[in-house]
Amino acid sequence: MGVHPHDAVTVVPRTLEGLRLLASNSRVVAWGEIGLDYHYNFSPRDSQLDVFRKQLEIAGELNLPVIIHDREAHREVLSVLKDFLGLTGVVIHCFSGDLQIAEECVNRGYYLGIGGTLTFPKNKDLKSVVQRVPLEHIVLETDCPYLAPQPWRGKRNEPAFLTAVLEEIAHLKGLSQDKVAQATTANAEKLFGL
Ligand SMILES: [Zn+2]
Structure with a gap:
């Protein structure tokens, strides 16, 4: 569970507190999709960044791996993630970066989600x-x-x-x-x- 960057602008403190409670259910295995979508920009970028960081903090506290949505924001996503080195696990879902970005992800121990x-x-x-x-x-x-x-x-x-x-x-x-x-x-x- 988590709030997709498209919906970042709708988040109020109660949203994240509610999700945190639900995430204590043992059937929740990861926090996501969270991240940045600079292609559609359905939510303003500052709000996407703020909600991304807040959710990484919670996922870290709960020891849940994170599923990252990164659309045309590879550098920004990597730079935010750099502040959260203790995460249980990271997968960059539907990976769309180049070889350089991929190598950086591998060096940090992240997984690349590969699909259709x-x-x-x-x-x-x-x-x-x-x-x-x-x-x-x-x-x-x-x-x-x-x-x-x-x-x-x-x-x-x-x-x-x-x-x-x-x-x-x-x-x-x-x-x-x-x-x-x-x-x-x-x-x-x-x-x-x-
Ligand atoms: Zn996605």
């Missing part, structure tokens, strides 16, 4: 990121109902389509699909304490 966008033929940047980033730092994600992989592009996404992402990672890294499936599952279990 990897299968789009024109997405050469993400393909080269996935080739270079160690498998130990990759988790698979749907982001459903959005971003269905290539064969179903434009349709409503669903978890069953994740196999297309798995296939593409295996192809790019020259590994078997079994190996990628086992590794990314283990990563997710570790990240979310499943």
Whole structure:
């Protein structure tokens, strides 16, 4: 659970206190999506930054890993996260940065969430990121109902389509699909304490 940057402007102190109470339920495994969206800017940037920081503080206090939404705000997201080094775990969901950003994330021990966008033929940047980033730092994600992989592009996404992402990672890294499936599952279990 968490407040998406799109809705940052709607947050009042009661919002975060309520979420903090709910998060004590053991079925809550992470705090997110939180972060910055400088593409749509549905909430003003100062409010996005403020709510992002407040939620990172709470997630840290509760020892919950965080799921980060970063759209066209790679440097800013990394700079905010630098102030929160003790977090239980960090995944940059639907990773869209370049190789340099990816390497910085890996150096800090973050995970990259890889989904349907990897299968789009024109997405050469993400393909080269996935080739270079160690498998130990990759988790698979749907982001459903959005971003269905290539064969179903434009349709409503669903978890069953994740196999297309798995296939593409295996192809790019020259590994078997079994190996990628086992590794990314283990990563997710570790990240979310499943
Ligand atoms: Zn997102």
